[in-house]
Amino acid sequence: MSYSYSIGGHRYVFGSLKELMAKATPARSGDYLAGVAAADDEERVAAQMALADVPLKVFLVEHLVPYETDEVTRLIIDDHDVKAFAPVAHLTVGGFRDWLLSDEASERSLAALAPGLTPEMVAAVSKICRVQDMVLIAQKCRVVTKFRNTIGLKGRLSTRLQPNHPTDDPTGIAASIVDGLMYGNGDAVIGINPATDSIAAVTTLIEMLHEIIQRYNIPTQSCVLTHVTTSIEAINRRAPVDLVFQSIAGTEAANKSFGINLSVLKEGYEAAKSLQRGTVGDNAMYFETGQGSALSANAHHGVDQQTLEARAYAVARKYKPLLVNTVVGFIGPEYLYDGRQIIRAGLEDHFCGKLLGVPMGCDICYTNHAEADQNDMDTLLTLLGVAGITFIMGIPGSDDIMLNYQTTSFHDALYARKALGLKPSPEFEDWLLNVGIFEKSDALKLAATLPTPFQRALSHLH
Numbered sequence: 123m124s125y126s127y128s129i130g131g132h133r134y135v136f137g138s139l140k141e142l143m144a145k146a147t148p149a150r151s152g153d154y155l156a157g158v159a160a161a162d163d164e165e166r167v168a169a170q171m172a173l174a175d176v177p178l179k180v181f182l183v184e185h186l187v188p189y190e191t192d193e194v195t196r197l198i199i200d201d202h203d204v205k206a207f208a209p210v211a212h213l214t215v216g217g218f219r220d221w222l223l224s225d226e227a228s229e230r231s232l233a234a235l236a237p238g239l240t241p242e243m244v245a246a247v248s249k250i251c252r253v254q255d256m257v258l259i260a261q262k263c264r265v266v267t268k269f270r271n272t273i274g275l276k277g278r279l280s281t282r283l284q285p286n287h288p289t290d291d292p293t294g295i296a297a298s299i300v301d302g303l304m305y306g307n308g309d310a311v312i313g314i315n316p317a318t319d320s321i322a323a324v325t326t327l328i329e330m331l332h333e334i335i336q337r338y339n340i341p342t343q344s345c346v347l348t349h350v351t352t353s354i355e356a357i358n359r360r361a362p363v364d365l366v367f368q369s370i371a372g373t374e375a376a377n378k379s380f381g382i383n384l385s386v387l388k389e390g391y392e393a394a395k396s397l398q399r400g401t402v403g404d405n406a407m408y409f410e411t412g413q414g415s416a417l418s419a420n421a422h423h424g425v426d427q428q429t430l431e432a433r434a435y436a437v438a439r440k441y442k443p444l445l446v447n448t449v450v451g452f453i454g455p456e457y458l459y460d461g462r463q464i465i466r467a468g469l470e471d472h473f474c475g476k477l478l479g480v481p482m483g484c485d486i487c488y489t490n491h492a493e494a495d496q497n498d499m500d501t502l503l504t505l506l507g508v509a510g511i512t513f514i515m516g517i518p519g520s521d522d523i524m525l526n527y528q529t530t531s532f533h534d535a536l537y538a539r540k541a542l543g544l545k546p547s548p549e550f551e552d553w554l555l556n557v558g559i560f561e562k563s564d565a566l567k568l569a570a571t572l573p574t575p576f577q578r579a580l581s582h583l584h
Contacts, residue, residue, distance in 0.1 A: 181246070304576070311408065
């Protein structure tokens, strides 16, 4: 099916929904690299105007990635909840945007609607949204998950404490953990990217994190971000695994490049649940995504990178994760060239994830060769904080010495909470107060002295 729109006597024709979606996407380097972007701003506006008139029902019959050859498409279509979709089934993409901005779209109605939305629908509406639209709509979406604490509540902002070390040195990792905890970081997860994927090294890190959480009775969860099959093997060896991690993408072929498919993810999900290590809930999966991953794997099917990113969230929600985050600027300037593109992409990803019912966070980051800096990250952090993001990263000095990228620091997380009046998860907040890291006051306030248990811990690190 073709689509068209005229501007100033010139008629723009788009040969398919896939082409229309790509050319309606705000400019980004990855779509130019793939050869799917609009030629200029006028063609982009024409595509956006034409897209606004497309009925939402069209996305259920015109598939951007073939149903017959892609299991992610089959998951999206086969799991679609027709009853949940009914309240908006009569709308166009433009009408859907208007409805989302209306008072009728409340926290309750958006939660009920989520199973009825496909990634392509939410990606389409994001393409005709301004920044303020995406912030306002996402703010109304509430996705709450639980393991050892409750994540995603209104007025709360959680953080992943990321104590990476290039050699997995236990002393270096422990020092970073203590440092992060002193700034109130770590309620989303204490998560390590291991230097090696060997089962022995991964198990050592899992046991170390387990010991720290147990010793200080911290109401949080740990994760070693290794391949899902390695986590399954660790579980089979009775390692104290909290969360099972995996990077995912929006097409079957891209996921294959990660060494996974839906059946492998299901196996990981069932293995994680079987341990029953959660105390307040059983959301035990952690997924990371990022725009451009399908293109970098040559598995994009001519679809724009932002739409494919939204499709990854449909994969994620199948397995009821505790956490999902887009590592927004990590893949490099070939896909998101500068701060402006990274900011827009981060807001799109959060918006789409939230509408689909996913507990959405963001690694607000850029690689050293991107045209971006910490001012851009401050802007995105603040916008996402206002938009009600579930969690962000907390990394020593914002510079990950193992992965070589710039992200948000322990101090940045404290800034966001203070500036926007946000608190950690309730169970973690209570722990911070009880152990003496935070002082009891109307606002977040760090204690003047180091709590005694951590004084002893630091003395052992010297």
